[in-house]
Amino acid sequence: MTTHLNVTTHSFTDGHAQAVALAERVAARLRAALIERGRAVLAVSGGSTPKEFFACLAREALDWANVQITLVDERWVPDNDERSNAKLVKSLLLQHAASAAQFVPLYTGAPTPEDGLAIANTRIDALPLPFDAVILGMGDDGHTASFFPGGDHLAEALDLDGHARVLSMRAPGAGEPRITLSLPTLLETRALYLLVSGEKKRDLLADVRLGLDVAQNYPVRAVLTQQRVPVAVYWCP
């Protein structure tokens, strides 16, 4: 384990060990919340990296009926689209013991994320924040949630003093239009995890921490340099 400023890195030999460790950690957080407050709230990322973590977490024994799960971001595609983060969560996390959890989607069925923003905002506003845990991922371009380089609402999304809970996001590298929780909303959490794998992402994170990424300006920098919430990076090759 290594700690640098606000960031602690936990390294694992492989994806299975990483997924098991993070699932146990997050389950412990949810259990503590259920004991203390009778409910728990979790926000998770989509993409490919969290698949094994979801499969492990779904089998953890806890009072899932009192757990609400939402997404940190969503691709603006229908729930049955292969690119849908909601589809991933439904097929891997909302299974087994965790099938009793309540899922709060960001996608609303509106034609565009801009059209769906008000409803998505209402859904997030209705959650009993702070989150008990937020699980972020990261792309090879340094995006996290849907904070994409060149995103049309990137500055607003990263503004720590901003009041928007949810924003639409369009960016050259984003594939499809997106919707994302804002950084200050993601930081309203009792625990923040960044789940990443591969040498390329490890090197990118090292560059950000050393301040060597200024030319690329990776959006994940905003998460790693903020001082509100400690960041636990879970990494495997």
Ligand SMILES: O=C1O[C@H](COP(=O)(O)O)[C@@H](O)[C@H](O)[C@H]1O
């Ligand atoms: O598009 C997205 O990508 C990131 C990273 O995904 P990965 O496939 O590299 O693990 C993910 O964290 C985000 O939720 C998702 O919308």
